[in-house]
Amino acid sequence: MIKFIEEIFRNLNTWGLTALTFILGFAEFSLGLYGKKWSKNERLLDIACYTVPKLVVGPAVAYFGLKFLPHAFPAAKGTLSWIPFTFGALIIAIADDLTQYWYHRLHHEIPWLWRFHRTHHSAPYMGMAMASRQNIWYTFFFSQTYVTTILVYLGLGYPALFVKAIKSLITKLAHSSIPWDRPFYQIKWLHPIAWVLERTISTPATHHAHHADVTDDGVGYYKGNFGNMFFLWDIIFDTAHISRQYPKSYGISHYEGDEWYAQLFWPVLKSNIAGSELSAEGPIVREDVPKQFANEDDQEERSEELLLQPSLVAATSTNPSILQ
Amino acid sequence: MKTPKSTVQKIFRNAILSLFIYALPVILMFITFYIKGEKPWLKKDTKQQTISQQKQKDQ
Structure with a gap:
């Protein structure tokens, strides 16, 4: 055995x-x-x-x-x-x-x-x-x-x-x-x-x-x-977060598709994406792009998702100000 | 860009605790040997001696 x-x-x-x-x-x-x-x-x-x-x-x-x-x-x-x-x-x-x-x-x-x-x-x-x-x-x-x-x-x-x-x-x-x-x-x-x-x-x-x-x-x-x-x-070490849920989206909020060779070989090869952390003049750590303001489509999609939640549908029917 | 002081302090605190965690299986192992009265490292010495003796004989 x-x-x-x-x-x-x-x-x-x-x-x-x-x-x-x-x-x-x-x-x-x-x-x-x-x-x-x-x-x-x-x-x-x-x-x-x-x-x-x-x-x-x-x-x-x-x-x-x-x-x-x-x-x-x-x-x-x-x-x-x-x-x-x-x-x-x-x-x-x-x-x-x-x-x-x-x-x-x-x-x-x-x-x-x-x-x-x-x-x-x-x-x-x-x-x-x-x-x-x-x-x-x-x-x-x-x-x-x-x-x-x-x-x-x-x-x-x-x-x-x-x-x-x-x-x-x-x-x-x-x-x-x-x-x-x-x-x-x-x-x-x-x-x-x-x-x-x-x-x-x-x-x-x-x-x-x-x-x-x-x-x-x-x-x-x-x-x-x-x-x-x-x-x-x-x-x-108190670095844990357990939610039993899966994120809706993954990656880095400000990622714009740095070239594959730059991502693999940085700092030897640099990214041509302006403002990227991997570009020659880029920041060491770039701040997150707030998701709700990333683009208008996302914002509309998010609002739709909120409206489709049954608990919110019930709540908004009695109190419409909840979505403001 | 600097690491926040609170982060550095937390890293140091956690690193000290980590040293204990690294040592934990070794400590547990020797406690077990002590309770059971075993000394397996001596058996290994004997085995090594036999091998080296064998080599000497071969030479």
Whole structure:
């Protein structure tokens, strides 16, 4: 039985997760979940972000683990191999995911770091297409990759096999535009499980909120929900927002489609969009465009949505001033 | 553009708590070993000795 489970995880790490990404992506695309927002520029960026790091960052990490560490610390190899599996898995899971939480959070809270992470947030849709979408330098300096490589070198390779696959599954599903967590909020007897689930791991609801183009509207919250595998870090550090709802729109409110190469290679290549954070003279962090004033069509659409809400229809019939 | 002071303070507070969380599985592991009276790292030493002895023999 253990051999069978081990084989599943080995296959997940070698080809299974890649296959899952393509199957989910195909399902999302077929269901029209990207809408009309997957333009040529976005498609090129998503494909480049999926392939280029595999060709550039993969060999760099392999060099770090297979050449640099054995050369710099030859005696340290396998020194922690005596650690039992359960504790090894716990050590790897915490070391990897808490480091990624901090890496991610600092890119949001330290202004000069923001532009290295902006590419991941510029996608105006959620799904497998944008799950790997990152600036090349953000991917290259992914701190948790090196932490985990060190732990594998020290002898925790076997538990890492399981943790990496589980983490990858959770983060992929949290980015997916298929809201697998919705039944947990809709079916009453599943509510206790939902309560535990949404506080423990990243779900589409909590992670989509992080990718919303607005914050503090009750659903969207890009100022928090930084967790990748574990959402627990957001609960502990008070950066969590749980609404059990999904944002209406994603991305960055002032995004005007910076060229794919600028988003991938900034600051080496700059955007030609005037006023963009990635342009040569652009601001470090640009202020949000207030959504209700973004354009008149949006404003009309919003008013229609408000009018269509049953509770408001009932309220306005007795008190029309509620919409003013 | 500077990071607000309140953000920096919160980052430092949370970072200190994080150090404890990083150490938590290691602390839990050694508490478990202490309760069970186990010293698995010694077994590893023995194994390493055997391997190095084997190498010496081979030479």
